[in-house]
Amino acid sequence: MTACGPDGNGEPVARAPGNGRGRGGTMTLAGTLAAAEAAAPVESLDVVARMLKEHLEAASVSFLITDFTGGSVVRLGAAGSVDTDEPARRITLRGTLYEDVIRTQRPAVEDRSEDALVRVIAPVTNRGDAIGLLELFLPTEPDAEVMREIGETAHALAYIVIANRPFTDVYQWGRRTIPLSLAAEIQHRLLPTSLACEAAQFAVAGALEPADHVGGDTFDYVIDRDTVQLSVTDAMGHDVDAALLASLLVGALRRARRAGADLAEQAHQADRAIRDHGRRGYVTGQLLRISLLDGRTEFVNAGHPWPLRLRDGRVQQIVPQIDLPFGFQISPTYRVQSPDLRPGDRLVMLTDGMLERNANSLDLADLVVRTGELHPREAARTLISAIVDANHGHLQDDATVMCLDWHGVDHSRRDADTGADLANASAPSRTGRSTPDR
DSSP states (O other): OOEEEEOTTSOEEEEOSTTSSSSSSOOOHHHHHHHHHHSOGGGHHHHHHHHHHHHHTOSEEEEEEEOTTSSEEEEEOOGGGOOOOSSOOOEEOTTSHHHHHHHHOOOEEEOOOTTOOEEEEEEEEETTEEEEEEEEEESSOOOHHHHHHHHHHHHHHHHHHHHHGGGOSHHHHHTOSSOOOHHHHHHHHHSOSSSEEEOSSEEEEEEEEOOSSOOOEEEEEEEOSSEEEEEEEEESSSHHHHHHHHHHHHHHHHHHHHTTOOHHHHHHHHHHHHHHHSTTOOEEEEEEEEETTTOOEEEEEESOOOOEEEETTEEEEOOOOOBOOBTOSSOOOOOOBOOOOOTTOEEEEEOGGGGOGGGTTOOHHHHHHHTTTSOHHHHHHHHHHHHHHHTTTOOSSOEEEEEEEEOOTTOOSOOOOOGGGTTTTTOOEEEOOOOOOO
């Protein structure tokens, strides 16, 4: 067990029993969480890093957090030396070992030359949401026991970040590799805290790339005892006006949903809120509700682009009946429909920014097929990146996508790797890559 005690500066640190050096004891998940909780929220990661550094005699230990786009990571240093000027210094993931670990969710051990330190990278993930990475430089090759401890610590770090991010802006700062406009700040606060989630019956992930002038896109999901509910919406206009309209719409949907309203009533309350307070604006959107008991689907389409369904290697556009967008000055009827969704299907919900006229060279359906084997988190990021690349990095409208993999109600338990599994079930990959910019 580890114990917490003050260091010379009065800060809580965790020490292994005995002389406090090397492998003096075993780091436990409970001990790691307890040490982090004893520290201030902004210092919790530093405490765990010091524990791991001392316990494994590591040359360095650091946590890298993924940014809003999912295309970069930012190294969070010690609390006393974090430079919080915007933008944060980013490390691009594409083509790096970091990208491999996030994509595969397997730890990696970098092959070393003689007398060089051994680099180990482990994913910091909770229920499919790739929060970041744990990176260590060790003096010797890690054995299975060390990899197990590293895996458990990385698993604990995910919970530590989730528990502490409501109390400090450090984690928000780390995710900002470009400065946010006021509209983008409002927009990001409307998104779910975790952009991906895995459950027994499904896995879901969303990604959003704001336009040069924010266009008011949002996505949302929630898991109840018996259902999972998703929404993708697109408020008219740009910049702060669009962000405020999106905020009104998301607030109305969440209020209705949390009050137990069915899908039709959620749509009506959202429409009423936009008509009453939206200053003649309107919002297109799709609402989806799936029963986790029998797989029954309910769907509302309020003037929104049709979703795509990947089944058996083929993409088909789902063509539902379309009702008026939320906020038109006449009171519409919102029809609840039942799209066909079977175990093994992937459903892709998107906004019209994914159909930008400048992206004519991109075959979106083909890309959905080619990313079909990826986790929804990676598929969503790949789809967004392709749209951004096709538009040379400048979007005229927000691009948003949600990927839902439906496993079916017969799945009663999700596959979940904990730190204890990393040394065995998820054996670390090996690489000879050079160390990226630190």
